[in-house]
Amino acid sequence: MRYTLIFTLLILIISSCGSNEDAAYQGLRSLMDEAKANPTSETLDKYFTKINEFVSSNKDNKTLIKPMLEEASQFALSQGQHGKAVSYLMPLLKDDTDCKLNPTDVLSLAKSMGALNKAHAASVVYLNYKQKFASGTTDNTLENSLPENIGTDPTIYIDTLFEKVFRNPDQFGLNRDAALQFVDAAEAQALSDPCNPKSPDFLYRAGEIARSIRTLPKAMSIYDWLLEEYPDFEKTPTVYFLKGFMLENNANDKDGAREIYTDFLRKYPEHEMADDVRFLVENLDKTDEQILELLEQKQKAKAGQNQ
Numbered sequence: 001m002r003y004t005l006i007f008t009l010l011i012l013i014i015s016s017c018g019s020n021e022d023a024a025y026q027g028l029r030s031l032m033d034e035a036k037a038n039p040t041s042e043t044l045d046k047y048f049t050k051i052n053e054f055v056s057s058n059k060d061n062k063t064l065i066k067p068m069l070e071e072a073s074q075f076a077l078s079q080g081q082h083g084k085a086v087s088y089l090m091p092l093l094k095d096d097t098d099c100k101l102n103p104t105d106v107l108s109l110a111k112s113m114g115a116l117n118k119a120h121a122a123s124v125v126y127l128n129y130k131q132k133f134a135s136g137t138t139d140n141t142l143e144n145s146l147p148e149n150i151g152t153d154p155t156i157y158i159d160t161l162f163e164k165v166f167r168n169p170d171q172f173g174l175n176r177d178a179a180l181q182f183v184d185a186a187e188a189q190a191l192s193d194p195c196n197p198k199s200p201d202f203l204y205r206a207g208e209i210a211r212s213i214r215t216l217p218k219a220m221s222i223y224d225w226l227l228e229e230y231p232d233f234e235k236t237p238t239v240y241f242l243k244g245f246m247l248e249n250n251a252n253d254k255d256g257a258r259e260i261y262t263d264f265l266r267k268y269p270e271h272e273m274a275d276d277v278r279f280l281v282e283n284l285d286k287t288d289e290q291i292l293e294l295l296e297q298k299q300k301a302k303a304g305q306n307q
Contacts, residue, residue, distance in 0.1 A: 024054060028068060032075055039079060048076070048084055055091075062095055073108060082112040090191060094229060099195040103133040106192050110142055113188065119145055120161060120181045121188035127154040128192035155198045158185050165209060172213050179209045183218065190225070200230040204239065211242070216250050237271050240264040244280070254284050 031050055035043040051072045055065050073088035089109045093101060106129045114122035126142045131152065150157050164178040186206035190199040203226055210219035223243045226233060233239075244260035247253040261281045265274060283291050 025068065028054060029071075032071065035079075036075070044079060044081070048072075048081070051088075055088075066092065066095070070102075070105075073105065077108050077112060080115075082115040085109075085112040086116070093191040093194070094225070096194070101132065101192070101194075103129065106133070107137060107139065109188075109191060111139065113184075114142055114145060118184050118188075119147075121184040123147060123150060124154040124158065124185050124188040125192040127152065127157070128189070132193070154185075154189060154193070155196065155202075158182070158189055158202055161185050162205065174209065174212055176213055179213050180215075182206065183210055183215075183222075187222070190229075194229065200226060200233040201235075203230075204233070204235050207239070207242070211246070216246065220246060220251075237264065237268045237273065240267070241273055241277060244277070248280070248284065258284055 028047070028051055031043075031047040035047045051068060054068065058065050069088045069092050073085050073092065076082070076085035076088060085108060089105055089112070092105050093109065096102070106125060110122050110125035110129060113125060122142060123146050126139070126146070127150070130138075147157075161178065161182045165174050165182050167178065168175050170176055183206040186202035189196070190203050193199060203222055207219050207222035207226070210216075210222060220243065223239050223246075226236065226239045227243070230236065240260055241264060244257045244264065247260060248257035258281060261277050261284075264271075264277050265281070268274060283294065286294070
């Protein structure tokens with residue numbers, strides 16, 4: 001009898017969850033229909049606010065939010081809301097880890113990036129679209145905006161953008177405009193051709209450049225991208241270290257840094273940076289002065305051993 005009651009309760013809970021999800025979906029569709037029929041700033045804001053809240057609350061349930069992101073991205077594109085379209089397309093394409101991208105999503109990303117004046121990124125996405133979906137739709141606007149002599153391989157084009165990063169550098173040692181273009185292009189490459197072996201390396205370089213020009217939230221998001229989507233990338237241990245270092249020193253998030261450093265030591269106990277990471281973990285709560293004093297003591301002890 002007891003097991004029957006438990007089983008019945010579980011069925012009711014599961015059914016309730018499904019009903020709640022259906023109700024939420026229907027509510028969003030209703031707001032979209034209202035915005036389509038009367039596309040004012042008020043109706044659009046109401047729909048986009050609700051879809052953002054729903055996606056944020058259910059970000060771990062990829063199956064649930066995928067169709068909603070698909071609809072939201074196409075609706076945003078149809079309304080000329082290209083920034084929002086990109087924000088919905090990026091998680092869709094990131095989650096297509098089997099490399100079977102939706103051609104509509106890829107072309108939509110290229111169009112929205114072009115509309116946002118990110119011509120370099122749009123060109124990378126569009127070239128990958130043409131390579132992967134030879135029978136796909138040709139977009140005249142994107143065709144006409146392709147840089148001269150860009151060729152057909154977007155990775156070669158991205159390498160030329162990388163070279164420009166170091167020409168006419170500013171106080172940070174980089175050309176900021178070229179740096180931003182390279183970061184956009186590297187992200188575009190990973191979104192539109194995620195399984196290309198060059199994509200994680202472009203992302204890694206983009207993270208380093210973003211960190212160098214002090215666009216720290218961008219650097220952190222790229223590091224998270226690498227850790228989540230490219231766990232086997234050869235530079236992943238370094239990414240762990242850099243993320244922990246940024247959390248500790250730029251975000252002043254000691255607990256977050258400790259978690260990342262601990263993950264590093266658990267995954268890579270024999271790595272060449274392991275001793276450095278152990279030192280950082282052991283001294284996270286010390287002041288700079290205390291750490292400096294500790295290093296001086298170690299240096300003196302080492303000098304004494306060598307005498």
